[in-house]
Amino acid sequence: SIKSFVLLGLSGxxxxxxxxLPFLELVxxxxxxxxxxxxxVSFWSLGLYDILNIFIPxxxxxxxxxxxxxxxxxxxxxxxYMGILPLILAISTPxxxxxxxxxxxxxxxxxxxxxSAGKYLPIYSFFYKYLPGFSMLRDPVKAMHLFSLSAxxxxxxxxSQILSKDITxxxxxxxxxxICLYLLFGYTDTLxxxxxxxxxxxxxxxxxxxxxxxxxxxxxxxxxxxxxxxxLLVYLIYKAKIGRxxxxxxxxxxxxxxxxxxxxxxxxxxxxxxxIKEPKIAKSLKxxxxxxxxxxxxxxxxxxxxxxxxxxxxxxxxxxxxxxMIFRLxxxxxxxxxxxxxxxxxxxxxxxxxxIKIMGVQCILSYEDEKIIFYKNSGSLPRLFFVEEAKVxxxxxxxxxxxxxxxFDPEKEVILEEEVRREKSGDRSQKSxDRSQKxxDRSQKSxDRxQKSxDRSQKSxxxSEKSxDRSQKVRSENPKSKIQNLKSKIIKYEPNRVVIDVDxxxxxxxxxxxxxYPGWKAYIDGKETKIYRADYCFRAVQIKEGRHxxxxxxxPRTFIIGLIxxxxxxxxxxxxxxxxxxxxxxxFMSTLRIGCRIFGAxxxxxxRAKSLRCSSGCGILNPSSEITLSP
Numbered sequence: 199s200i201k202s203f204v205l206l207g208l209s210g211x212x213x214x215x216x217x218x219l220p221f222l223e224l225v226x227x228x229x230x231x232x233x234x235x236x237x238x239v240s241f242w243s244l245g246l247y248d249i250l251n252i253f254i255p256x257x258x259x260x261x262x263x264x265x266x267x268x269x270x271x272x273x274x275x276x277x278x279y280m281g282i283l284p285l286i287l288a289i290s291t292p293x294x295x296x297x298x299x300x301x302x303x304x305x306x307x308x309x310x311x312x313x314s315a316g317k318y319l320p321i322y323s324f325f326y327k328y329l330p331g332f333s334m335l336r337d338p339v340k341a342m343h344l345f346s347l348s349a350x351x352x353x354x355x356x357x358s359q360i361l362s363k364d365i366t367x368x369x370x371x372x373x374x375x376x377i378c379l380y381l382l383f384g385y386t387d388t389l390x391x392x393x394x395x396x397x398x399x400x401x402x403x404x405x406x407x408x409x410x411x412x413x414x415x416x417x418x419x420x421x422x423x424x425x426x427x428x429x430l431l432v433y434l435i436y437k438a439k440i441g442r443x444x445x446x447x448x449x450x451x452x453x454x455x456x457x458x459x460x461x462x463x464x465x466x467x468x469x470x471x472x473x474i475k476e477p478k479i480a481k482s483l484k485x486x487x488x489x490x491x492x493x494x495x496x497x498x499x500x501x502x503x504x505x506x507x508x509x510x511x512x513x514x515x516x517x518x519x520x521x522x523m524i525f526r527l528x529x530x531x532x533x534x535x536x537x538x539x540x541x542x543x544x545x546x547x548x549x550x551x552x553x554i555k556i557m558g559v560q561c562i563l564s565y566e567d568e569k570i571i572f573y574k575n576s577g578s579l580p581r582l583f584f585v586e587e588a589k590v591x592x593x594x595x596x597x598x599x600x601x602x603x604x605x606f607d608p609e610k611e612v613i614l615e616e617e618v619r620r621e622k623s624g625d626r627s628q629k630s631x632d633r634s635q636k637x638x639d640r641s642q643k644s645x646d647r648x649q650k651s652x653d654r655s656q657k658s659x660x661x662s663e664k665s666x667d668r669s670q671k672v673r674s675e676n677p678k679s680k681i682q683n684l685k686s687k688i689i690k691y692e693p694n695r696v697v698i699d700v701d702x703x704x705x706x707x708x709x710x711x712x713x714x715y716p717g718w719k720a721y722i723d724g725k726e727t728k729i730y731r732a733d734y735c736f737r738a739v740q741i742k743e744g745r746h747x748x749x750x751x752x753x754p755r756t757f758i759i760g761l762i763x764x765x766x767x768x769x770x771x772x773x774x775x776x777x778x779x780x781x782x783x784x785x786f787m788s789t790l791r792i793g794c795r796i797f798g799a800x801x802x803x804x805x806r807a808k809s810l811r812c813s814s815g816c817g818i819l820n821p822s823s824e825i826t827l828s829p
Contacts, residue, residue, distance in 0.1 A: 212767030219760035223716065225334065229542040233333035236317075236326055242337040243316025247392055248278075254379070255279040255417050255460035259410070277464050278342060280349060281456050282421050283428050283449070286365075286372060287356030288349040294359050303348040310344035360449070366433045373425035380418040389414060417460065424456050473524050477515045479563075480525045482572065487528040487581070488561040489554065490517060516570055517563070530557050538713060540735035547598040548734075555579055556608050556733055557711050579608065579711075582686055582698060584741075586706040587611040588618060597734050612707050612732045618740060619728060696750040702741050708748060710737045717754025722746050 211218070225231065250257035256279070280288075292304050316322045316338030325332045383389045389411050428449065435445035514521050522529050532541075545553060554562070558581045564571040589611050591597045597613055600606055685701040686708075700708060707730070714731045720739045721727065723746050732738035739748065 209767060209771050213764050213771075215763035215767070216757060216760035219756040219763075220717075220754055223754070223756045224536060227538060227540075227715075228536045229539045230334040230536060231539060234336065236323065236333075239326060239333060239336055240317040240322060240338055242339045243318055243322075244311075244314040244339045244342065245318065248339075250392070251278040252280075252285070254414060255421070256463065257414055257417075259413075259463075277461060278346075279457075279460055280346060280353075281453050282372070282425060283369075283453055283456070284350065284353035286368070287359075288352040290365070290368070291352045291356035291359070294363065295355055300352065300355060303351050307345050307348040307352070310341045310348065314339050314341040314345065360432060360435070360446070366429050366436065369425050369429040369432060373422045373429065376418050376422035376425065380415050380422065383411065383418060384415040420459065421456075424452065427452055472511075472514070476525050477517070479515065479517065479570065479572065480522075480527060483522075483527050483561055486560040487530055487558050487578075488563060489530050489559045490563040530554075530559055538715075538735065541713060543598070544734050548601045552601060552606070552608070556736070580686075581688070582700075582708060582710045583609070584686075584700075584702055584706055585610065585612045585709055585738075586704055588614050588707055588738075590614050590617055592616065594734070601734065608709075608733060612709055612738050613734070614730050614732060614738070616730070618730075694752040698748040698750075699745075700741065700748055701745040702743050705742050706740075707732070707738045708741045709733075710739075710750070712737055712750075715752075717756070718750055718752050721749045721751070 248258055251259075288307075292300055312319055312321050313325075322338055390407075431445055431448050431452070434440045435442060513519065517527065517529070553559075554575060555578055558578050560575055560578050562573040562575060564573065585608075587610060589600075591600060591613055592615055594615070597615070600613065687699045688696065689699055690697040696710070696712070698708075698710075702708070709732055714729070714735050714737050718729055718737070719726060720729045720737075722739065722741060727739050729750075730738045730740070737750070741748070
């Protein structure tokens, strides 16, 4: 019933709260919150000719070296084939079984098919305009997951009708249709006309196009042969020529063969050594941040489906996509599909020269004329550095404008969005005592300085000569001289924890060029301290002079709240289950208790019999040792 369906859905949501709440937090802070353009949202839409893949396996794919190149869209568009018998059963089930439950899944299948069409049907545009949150979703073709699910459920109900209905003639008819398609595609130019309306992959040769024609026609012939095999098995089952169990098992095996024959091309297996062996460029990028722009389309034959082994190798060598994650390389572009809105605003408004300096980009990769160009950035700042001065700007737009100003120097000052917390009275008194102690030391040293004044005056000429050399040396040195005074080391860098050993020269701020995100906490020498949003979207903590251990840890409240909600939902579901099935549970427990009594009685009887044998020296039991079993 609808009530049960709704309760089941709410239970599923409640059990997944520990994961859903952190995800919703990410979505609310992402660049998709404001919505994407319709062209970006509907880019991967299921075209009219892509539906060919539902009936003809890999209908819009070009085979090459045993693998495939999709004509258009993602690989998902070429993996719509679910097996010819499941497809026929899914179409036939609503006519065989008259149940409202099946009409629901028929509606889901039709709706998902229309939704996956994206820009080609007005339904997607309507949802984009009027359904809240729909403008944040990309790739309409992903709705085909719902189609596959609903069609599989319908095919399962149809499979139960094979024993009661003779569908031999229907299977033979479909086999005849596929033979007609084989003749049509093989001996006419119809397939080339279809291909001319598809988007070809980059550098598709004429030989590959003819290979695609033979590939599709061959698949039509294979499907027709498989259909004839189904027809024979169904006929033998219906006429009782073979056993039902044997016949149904043969049909299942043939279905597995059907799916594996065609869809195994979509999942190319790669040896694990591919992911273990580092590319040449990774050795130069170890322990450093790098930036790589989006790879040019002509560098890889097709971006959406890197199908040949050579394309996989090339993608690893140029660190395309998220290949750098395998080797723990830090790409400032990130590896996730959802980007922080703050980070997007920063990259769009602040000059690149300032960005790569703040984010500590030490290497820049460029793809020019099908070559990888590797640039070293000598002017980048370290991943963490010390800044004495802080400038507070509460208006975020003004922060971006200030960062555009050439006078802004991230080495000298950090931009904060709120006032810095003042020190407590205890800390102030302690600090005053330290200052008084320092003044006493200075006064004591002043006497020694007076005694050495004569020697200094004699050496003043020598020092004046050396001062000029030092000033020239300072001018020639890297402007990071102040930053180099900070002795710091990242002891641990994990996804949820960063530990830093730092020796600050003065009181100031420790800047870490990692993204500011709610849920992170900072500890200095074991005491929690505030994390400030620095330079628009990074982190900074206030630190005092001296050596300290700074630790950043991530344990968000959304996860804690979600975990509590999931546990409560689990308890409620368990209580309701026990309450609904109380009679069955009590019957099971009583049966279990009777079984335990019988087992205990049998064990006691065996122990008693063994003791009597040992005492009498023979195998005859005393009649008084009989045991009566009580129910």
